[in-house]
Amino acid sequence: MKKLVTCKEMKDLDSTTIREIGVPSEVLMERAALKVVEEIEKCLQKDERILVVCGSGNNGGDGIAVARLFHLKGIRVEFYMVGNKEKMTRETALQYKIASGYRVPEVNNPQWSEYTTIVDAVFGVGLTRPIEGHYADIIHEMNSARAKKIAVDIPSGVNGDTGLEMGIAFSADLTVTFAYRKRGLCFYPGRLYAGRIVTADIGIYEQEAVTASAACLENKDLKLFPERDPGGNKGTFGKVLFVTGSEGMCGAAYLSASAALRAGVGMVKIQTVEANRIPLQILLPEAMVCSRFDQESNEQLLSWCDVIVIGPGLGTSVASREREQWFLTAAAREKKPLILDADGLNLLAAHPQWYQYLGEHVVLTPHIGEMSRLSGRTIQEIQHKIADTALKCAAETGSVCVLKDACTVIADEKGQMYLNLSGNSGMATAGSGDVLSGILAAVLCMYLKTEEQPPMVLKAALGVYLHGLCGDLAAAEKGKRSMLAGDIIEYLPKALAIGEEESEL
């Protein structure tokens, strides 16, 4: 698990390290520059010519220090100050003075085509407004050059909190980010602009309070899944009820239920319309299918199950609405874990009075469109404020919100948040969300008998991560274009077995 920071959190950490611990900012800057040099050197070739483009803030100071370090190693390097020299920060002015002392070559009108590597040190976490005019022209030139491109801390023009492009952004092959990955390097398009991301330790003092607001999971976090009890039976490994599948939509029920079984659930029952009974029993003989919706049958299903999934392929008919209301109310009364997905969310959006049945036992899994219906915000508004939207939804409902996008956000009402880095565009395919709801149900079941209970938000984040990892494995063999939602399920065994390796996505 790795912590993720906002620009403000990073600045607070910098200043705590400087003021309270007493590490001079020049030392941090030197360490930052050394890390950038170390990473660039890994791919340095013969006859390299490096240009470092520097702003007047501390990101520029890092850049000047990088130029000096290369110069002192005898590598051909020049730096170009695009920032106003009058406005240099104290640290950057000092770097400039030192670079002048060592006679590090400075250029005022670089010939962009002459360089093999261009280092972007124009703006870092201090970018506050869209890039325009002269700065925009320079970034355009940098992007057009045929050199290798390295960003210092964050590509200039990427908003460090949202990943959005601020006017224009530097398109890097490699970004060396300091201390913690910035949130904006997780969200798109920031993640694309960054290229490969290396998080470099520069000796920043770790302070729980300011760095705890967001994190991302890695393969090795799948080890958090409890061991399967050798003495367990199908009853102890979890019983999941799927309130799913209207007429013509049995596929969603099938995908969700089979994902749950493949991820380790002991038993599943699917409550669906009679027309779906035979296809489901043929497709998934391991599942039990029930097509009665009366009070007695509902009561029996409720007392049988450990976890409920409402939504995949449910439809929005009157009968579906009644089924959802019945199980929403019952789950709230009994505090039974519940995953609300797809049409389950659309029905919720149409019946705001049902919000009273939500709470900490519920995981909501809206995609952006469903969130738009739930929140009344436009899709664009949500995309611009995806983390805030998930946090707000969680705060308003008391439930865990899994806001699904290219970088899914998982948040709870206490403000704990995970950004998911596994997965790929191949997963943007019909049925992928149904698979996720089944995997989430399975993860909740893994913890039914464990003494230690991680928070619901972490369980949900683990499920989302696992789903993405299956998608990555599927894409590697089937290709992003060709993979189907069912392929995600097929790679569950491999993904569950991985759990050991560490990787930065």
Ligand SMILES: NC(=O)C1=CN([C@@H]2O[C@H](COP(=O)(O)OP(=O)(O)OC[C@H]3O[C@@H](n4cnc5c(N)ncnc54)[C@H](O)[C@@H]3O)[C@@H](O)[C@H]2O)[C@@H](O)CC1
């Ligand atoms: N001591 C520290 O605080 C450390 C800072 N470090 C580096 O310093 C960076 C942060 O430095 P700063 O806070 O000085 O910020 P930046 O270097 O990111 O730049 C901020 C400057 O750019 C100006 N600016 C912002 N947006 C602009 C726009 N659109 N057009 C024109 N000018 C604009 C601001 O007014 C300010 O003068 C980090 O990203 C990192 O690279 C590292 O050296 C580690 C230690």
Ligand SMILES: [K+]
């Ligand atoms: K930069």
